[in-house]
Amino acid sequence: PRRAIEYFQESLRLADDEWAALTDRQRATFLQGQMRTVKSLERAYLSVDEADNALLVVDSWRARSLLVSLSQPRGADGKDEQLHGDGIDRLGLTKAVAMSLQAAVIFYSYDRSKGSLHVYAIRDASCTCRSVEVTKNDLGWSDQHLSWRPRGIRSAFDENGEDVQRSEGFAPEEFGEADVLRLKHLYKICIGSIEDLIAGASKLLIVADPAAGMACIPFGALLDESNRYLIQRFTISAVPSLGALVHLAQRPDHSTVPLGESLVVGNPDFSGWRFEEPVDDRNRLDRAVVTLKDSSEIKCMITAPCDDKGEYEIAFLAWYEPLNLESTVRVRRNGEWVRAKLLSTPGGRGICSMRFEDGMKRRKVSVRDKCLPDFGIGDAVAILGENASISRPSVEGGAVICSDMDDDGDYEVEMTVAGKTLQGRISGRQLVPRVRVPATAVAYQPSVTNALVLADGFDRYNAEDAGCYATCVVSAPCDANGKYEVTLQSWDDLLVKDDVLRVPHEGRWLHGRLLSGVASGQSQGSIHVEELGEARQMPLDDCVPYFRVGEPVALRSSAEAAGERKGIICGELDPDGTYEVKIEMAESTRYRVPAKDLVRRMRVSPSRLLERHSRPLPPLRCAENEARDVGALLGLKAGDVLIGDKATLPEVQHRMASSTGVVHFATHGFVDAQVGGRSGVALCGRSHDEAVLTAHAVASMEQKLQSPLVVLSACDTGRGEEFAEGV
Known part of the structure; x- marks a missing residue:
């Protein structure tokens, strides 16, 4: 154990040296990997009865979440002070607090x-661990x-x-x-x-x-x-x-709070904006419907991109979904799992006739409740996540069967994770078949509505970065590079600095490069006309999009040709402002389409996708009463309690900077599991960015918060992961 302790200590010391140089995005991934080393060191300490050291190592690394990224003291050089070298006796102080x-x-x-x-x-001066x-x-x-x-x-x-x-x-x-x-x-x-x-x-x-x-x-x-x-x-x-x-x-102990100098917020007006959150669940992006040979349609998950043969790998969402008259299942009988062949397909309630392999007479059995899948060694399967269902699918990864079913109904499976081959026993109920099917049999149906795509170059893992985005449709599944195809809704969506447009000049279409990004609703743009070598302010309505030959595009819904939207640019812009477009589903069909009737199709990583809720956040009537009552207790005038449209982000930030009393929020709260600094509480505004007070914004205040007590009476403020523990 002592050698193991030294090994794990050295590993974490090296990781500690790397910490300061990492970006927020790298830290989020880095922490998940290091926590395995932390747990190993914890076990080693406990094996030699050193509960104090085991506790300290787990606590110090777990605390590298919001507490570290937002509140960590800064050294003279502006870098984070290391947790293991800050000289603070946390355990000793904790024992003193307990006493x-x-x-x-x-x-x-x-x-x-x-x-x-x-x-x-931890009680009095002792620390004891029991497992x-x-x-x-x-x-x-x-x-x-x-x-x-x-x-x-x-x-x-x-x-x-x-x-x-x-x-x-x-x-x-x-x-x-x-x-x-x-x-x-x-x-x-x-x-x-x-x-x-x-x-x-x-x-x-x-x-x-x-x-x-x-x-x-x-x-x-x-x-x-x-x-x-x-x-x-x-x-x-x-x-x-x-x-x-x-x-x-x-x-400092604040036995009294200055009355009238507190900030109380309750039930802001959420009607002017809709909540946006990252699409961080690949299982929502990979959903589809497959048509089988018998013309039946079954929900599935795409588990591997389309290959050179034009086939997708899919996993069914329930093992019994693809059963047919040629299928066999396992049924528990006399303490054993015996094979049975289906004599009819499962009905709506999953009941069908089957015959056991030992010759037992025909019998009706509920496939869903009484049976398990019959897999052979080498069969490709996927592992369903816990609590997964057809309505809430969760496929954790691909695996291969490497043993027959045991008496407990488990199979031994082998799977590769992060380059390592792992084996384990999994219940048959958690395994579903993986098969390859023609792409033409798969209808892509992601469970993402009101999708938004962030501009290229925006790093949402940096809580300080603010990017522009546009409405889109997730239009094709993941490719070999882990990117999804999205289709924009208008030709002028997501225009950023250095993008190229075509601008009119004396009967010709010249190339114009944007000198700044284009905000939503902006009518004028600052454009550098390449052929003329000069910058101009031009109405965007006079410009048209620039597409390269071979670039994938889509026809706007109002300009669909024969029901087909997807196409490829196969010619330069002509003087009439039209492009020649080849429709993907009909190789010989080409159309000339006005440039402004075309929109971009692009491949993006899941980290660039957000989803905007279809409805505003619901009002919190009781939170309004709570705020009024708390305000009265703190000596605030009724008009000084920020309720409804008074609770705007600028007003709240202004009041927080000067408040020396209690700060009390009674509103919606949420956690961003990817980036803790983007977690926050909901206020009044015209958009998500203008209405959410984020943890990063609070930590970045020029005037440090002087309040002796901050109360977050909001949902999800205790939720989190290893790298983002609550708001």
């Missing part, structure tokens, strides 16, 4: 590779959201919110039996192993592991065997890391 508050600090670290949840308890074996089912408590919320969770309190049975046990009569069992099971996992260590504490400070979905656990509602809620026994607080806890503890 001063008569609290227990509980730190959770989930080790996915070993199926263990390490539970650290709990957990399965994926144990960790599937909320699918990253509070999708289940037990009824009667407030039943232990009276109408004024007072605890009426604190000293007595309370049996939640309104709970369903499943709810009670769930809460008790979570209690055993999260609290049971350290019950003796936290006895006598009055407060729990919880540091959950967001990478395991723990930020969504309702800790206060967990039930012990005496039917007592955890919140009935302890005051409960949560922090994202020990570093954050120490930072909060070291802030």
